[in-house]
Amino acid sequence: MDTGTHIVMGIALGGLATLDPVVGIDNPTAHAVMLGTILGSQAPDLDTILKLSNNARYIRNHRGITHSIPAIFIWSVLITGMITIFFPESNLLHLWLWTLFAIVLHVFVDIFNAYGTQALRPFSKKWVALGMINTFDPFIFIAHIVGIIIWLVGAPPGYTFLGVYAVLIVYYIVRFFMQRQIIHQLHELLDDIEQITISPTMKFRQWHIAITTKDRFHVARAVEGTIHFLDEFERVPVPQTDVMKAAEKDKNISAFLSFSPVYRWEVEEFSDHYEVRFIDLRYRSKNYYPFVAIVQLDTNLNIVSSYTGWIFSEEKLRKKLELIPE
Incomplete structure (x- = not known):
């Protein structure tokens, strides 16, 4: 997801954490956890700094090792250790658990983008990209903003964001079935499909599609449930000249x-x-x-x-x- 969405997710998780009796509201642990969830929601994207070097290094490494299984635990320990310097009275275990949860959620939601992550490292360097959610999804971002506003006007943050995430779970399920429907339509329209790559757009019912068949590449777009074929290219192996x-x-x-x-x-x-x-x-x-x-x-x-x-x-x-x- 984009940086803005990860920020509001960090705030939301800090609010959700108030349901934890050890965290509570307006005490050192609550303040520490809020900081932990915000930093944890950003930490895996520290590799964005690679873009200052060159695009090749950024493309090859972004969402790679910083989103891996070992990195998740390393980030959680580093962030927790740093925060305890400022909040020594906070509960160390619950601060670490909520910070870890924020980092895990960051990596988890990135898997649903077309870009994906190498979340299975060190066991596999395969990119895991489910292609269901755009890098910036207006519905997800606005849902978090609405939750934050409701919190600011006096609603209990824990139950507010519990409701927000219940809605978002349903949203993800809807997106999953929308994608499956597109894949089903494509198999009815084309033979010999070897691979389908679907990239969601910011528009709810528009998707980019690239299809690989035995002999050709097809480029299409799904709009309002209808498949529109846009381009077709002969599939020619890269020559080793x-x-x-x-x-x-x-x-x-x-x-x-x-x-x-x-x-x-x-x-x-x-x-x-x-x-x-x-x-x-x-x-x-x-x-x-x-x-x-x-x-x-x-x-x-x-x-x-x-x-x-x-x-x-x-x-x-x-x-x-x-x-x-x-």
Whole structure:
């Protein structure tokens, strides 16, 4: 989920924790737990700082090891230890448990995005992405805001957020069945489906869809329960030519390939250089595929420049390639 949603979730969990008799309301443990749930709800996304380095490192590592099983426990211990410095009278066990719960919930809800997490590390580096909830879901965010407002006007926070989360559980179930219905429709419309990648949008009844069949890629959108096919590409294996092998050594290309589950490729040869491009098919927007990886190589197959990330026009992509030499 996005940072704003994780923040309001942390506040909500702090309110929910008041149902714990040991935590209570307006005492050192309650204040410590509120701080713990807010920090715990943010901690796994500390790897966002990698974006300051470069997109390749960010794409390869974001929601990776910081969302892993060992990291969950490391974050909880570090945050609890830090908070007890300021609230030495707080109950250590219950502070740790609620902080741990906030961190676990952060990782859990991220699994439902199309981006997903490597939550199974160290047992598996597979990306777990259920594709049911958009990274920013207006309903989830607003539900938390409403709960916080109700709390501020005097309602008991524990029962308020118990009600909020009961509603959200139903919401997740509804989204699950909506997704299953789309998958069922696709199997009725297409034969030889090998893989379906569904990416929810901020609109409740609109979904991005990328389908892999035996011979082709299909790009579609589900709108109001109807499947609209938008693009179709021949499924051609990535050739292991000298140009492609050199391109795949680039950090931006390798980061893209480690992350994207469905993509097509292009190679263009110019008089003085080659250009290799990989295009993620999950996020078609206004006839454009904004998530790409591209590398330019000279005639000796040395990398000249490369880029991976979100670009919404060819002009901006060209500027990126000029500004980011390898």
